[in-house]
Amino acid sequence: MRGYRYPRRHGDRYRLLVDGGSFFPDMENSIVGAKSYVLLEMYLFESGQVADRFILHLLAAAARGVRICLLLDAYGALALRRSDRQRLLTGGVELIFYNPLGLKRWTRNLLRNHRKLLLVDGEVAYTGGAGITDAFDPEVAPLHYWHDSMLEIRGSSVGDWRHLFTQTWNRWAEKPLGPWPDFIAAETSGNGTGRLTVQGRRVGGSEIMRSYIKHVRRANSRIWLATPYFLPPWKLRSALRRQARRGRDVRLLLPGPHTDHPAIRDLGRRFFQRMLHNGVRIFEYQPRFLHTKMLLCDNWVSTGSSNADGWNYRWNLEANQDASDAGLWPQVEGMFLEDFALSREISPQDWGRRGWSGRLREWFWGRVAAWLVRFSDRDGNGRNSDGTI
Numbered sequence: 451m452r453g454y455r456y457p458r459r460h461g462d463r464y465r466l467l468v469d470g471g472s473f474f475p476d477m478e479n480s481i482v483g484a485k486s487y488v489l490l491e492m493y494l495f496e497s498g499q500v501a502d503r504f505i506l507h508l509l510a511a512a513a514r515g516v517r518i519c520l521l522l523d524a525y526g527a528l529a530l531r532r533s534d535r536q537r538l539l540t541g542g543v544e545l546i547f548y549n550p551l552g553l554k555r556w557t558r559n560l561l562r563n564h565r566k567l568l569l570v571d572g573e574v575a576y577t578g579g580a581g582i583t584d585a586f587d588p589e590v591a592p593l594h595y596w597h598d599s600m601l602e603i604r605g606s607s608v609g610d611w612r613h614l615f616t617q618t619w620n621r622w623a624e625k626p627l628g629p630w631p632d633f634i635a636a637e638t639s640g641n642g643t644g645r646l647t648v649q650g651r652r653v654g655g656s657e658i659m660r661s662y663i664k665h666v667r668r669a670n671s672r673i674w675l676a677t678p679y680f681l682p683p684w685k686l687r688s689a690l691r692r693q694a695r696r697g698r699d700v701r702l703l704l705p706g707p708h709t710d711h712p713a714i715r716d717l718g719r720r721f722f723q724r725m726l727h728n729g730v731r732i733f734e735y736q737p738r739f740l741h742t743k744m745l746l747c748d749n750w751v752s753t754g755s756s757n758a759d760g761w762n763y764r765w766n767l768e769a770n771q772d773a774s775d776a777g778l779w780p781q782v783e784g785m786f787l788e789d790f791a792l793s794r795e796i797s798p799q800d801w802g803r804r805g806w807s808g809r810l811r812e813w814f815w816g817r818v819a820a821w822l823v824r825f826s827d828r829d830g831n832g833r834n835s836d837g838t839i
Contacts, residue, residue: 454645454647454657454661455646455648455657456607456610456614456645456647456648457645458644458645459605459606459607459610459643459645460642460643461605461606461640461641461642462604462605462606462607462640462642462643462644462773462775463603463604463605463640463641463775464601464602464603464604464640464642464644464771464775464777464778465601465602465777465778465781466599466602466778466781466782466785467576467578467600467601467602469586469588469595469597469598469599470500470580470586470588470595470596471587471588471589473578473580473600474500474503474587476602477504477568477600478503478504478507480568480570480574481504481507481508481511481568481570482507482510482511483570484516484570484571485516485571486516486572487516487517487570487571487572488508488518488519488569488570488571489521489567489568489569489570489612489619489627490504490508490518490519490520490521490567490568490569491521491522491563491565491566491567491568491615492521492523492527492565492566492567492581492582493522493523493562493563493564493566493581493755494526494581494583495522495526495527495530495581495582495583496530496581496582496583496584497529497530497531497534498583498584498590499584499587499590500582500583500584500586500587501530501534501582501583501584504582505534505537505538508520508538508541508543509537509538509541509542509543512543513541517544518542519544519615519619519623519627520543520544520545520546521546521548521563521615521618521622522546522547522548523547523548523549523562523563524549524550524551525549525551525559525562526562526563526581527547529583544623544625546619546622546623547622548563548618548767549561549562549563560765561765562765562767563618563766563767564755564756564766564768565577565754565755565767565769566579566580566581566600566755567611567615567769569608569611569612569615572608572609572612573604573608574602574603575603575604575607575611575612576600576601576602576603577600577601577603577611577753577754577769577770578598578599578600578601578743578753578754579598579678579742579743579754579755580596580599580600586598586741593738594708594738594739595738596738596739596740596741597735597737597738597739597740597741597742598742598743599742599744599753599785601753601773603644603771604640605640605644607644607645607646607771611769614646614648614769615627616628640775641776641777642773642774642775642777643773643774643775644771644772644773644774645661645772646769646770646771646772647661647754647770647772648767648768648769648770649766649767649768649770658752658754658756658758658768658769658770659683659686659758661752661770661772662686662752662758663685663686663689665745665747665750665752666686666689666693666745667689667692667693668747669693669698669747669748670698670748671699671748672698672700672701672746672747672748673690673693673698673699673700673701673746673747674699674700674701674703674744674745674746674786675690675701675702675744675745675746675758676703676704676740676743676744676786676789677702677704677743677757677758677759678704678705678739678740678742678743678757679711679714679715679757679759680702680704680715680718680719680721680758680759681714681717681757681759682721682758682759686758687721687724687725690702690730691725691728691730692728694725694728694729694730695728695729699731700729700730700731701730701731701732701733701786701790702725702732702733703733703740703742703789703790704718704732704733704734704735704740705734705735705739705740706734706735706736706740706793706794707736708735708737708739708740709739710739718759722796722801723801726801727798731795732795733789733790733793733794733795733796734793734796735789735793736792736794737792740789742785742789743755743756743757744782744785744786745758746779746782746783749774749779750772750773750774750779751772751773751774751775751778751779752770752771752772752773753770753771753773753782754768754769754770754771755768755769755770756768756769756770
């Protein structure tokens with residue numbers, strides 16, 4: 451099997467932060483305490499109350515001499531107002547945009563940086579599914595905030611995240627990064643073992659998917675997968691079905707009636723029949739939009755930016771943290787159990803009784819997806835697996 455870009459690290463410490471009321475304050479406090487540098491890489495960064503708080507913290511840190519490097523996706527940051535961009539630049543923040551959009555770039559505009567990362571002083575990193583938008587904040591949107599999580603990472607894996615950020619930054623920025631002062635804790639600081647896994651554009655180079663499939667196939671008891679967009683590649687679907695037939699506890703946690711892309715929900719539901727027939731349990735989260743991206747295989751965890759869907763593996767830069775830690779998996783297990791309790795489980799009988807309109811939507815969006823795959827396969831504009839264009 452092909453190797454991974456980053457080695458397995460020992461001595462990490464992990465902490466799961468669920469929903470914006472938990473992870474936003476911790477991320478902001480880390481910026482407030484920054485002494486040397488802040489690296490922030492985000493897909494979604496939209497003007498609003500959350501963005502305003504982060505901008506103020508970044509500007510305050512820059513004013514006291516902290517180097518602030520802000521790497522945003524050009525498409526994901528379209529809703530960041532020009533005035534906010536200007537005050538970041540005026541305040542000393544180094545701001546660059548990944549793959550700026552252009553009319554003559556055609557399908558190359560689809561190449562996006564979907565990673566989520568905040569890294570402070572080499573001591574702590576945060577990754578997960580959230581963006582810097584009001585949609586994730588329970589105080590701003592108490593009834594409709596998106597349900598998501600971020601993982602706090604301390605230890606040697608932080609250095610790998612810094613290396614990944616630096617590689618992407620140095621290909622797009624005029625002022626390169628590094629070398630950095632090393633504030634990373636010793637490998638013996640924690641009991642966790644983990645690895646940074648990455649994804650370029652090509653499916654064959656997807657470390658995240660290879661890691662997913664390997665751990666799904668090796669799981670002895672449970673496989674719980676949460677994703678907001680259920681469009682997994684065939685190999686992953688096959689592995690899930692096979693493990694369910696072998697008696698493993700295979701569960702999918704997916705969005706219910708609240709979603710930002712109803713068409714993608716309909717598209718993913720066309721896989722339900724075979725999943726249910728093979729014994730996979732499917733839960734649709736009811737209270738709000740489920741945006742969590744998490745895989746729990748026995749006591750092994752993977753979380754980060756990856757939605758485990760085919761679009762990710764064609765067009766996006768992605769990064770996940772894989773982790774085995776006696777302190778982390780109970781936190782992840784607890785989150786899943788709470789979410790299952792707030793979900794509607796779909797039985798094979800219920801699914802067989804669904805109406806014709808749902809079946810028609812599944813068929814229609816399936817045809818659209820097949821056309822998009824053929825269209826993208828004809829695109830001759832490639833890029834390297836590390837995300838350069």
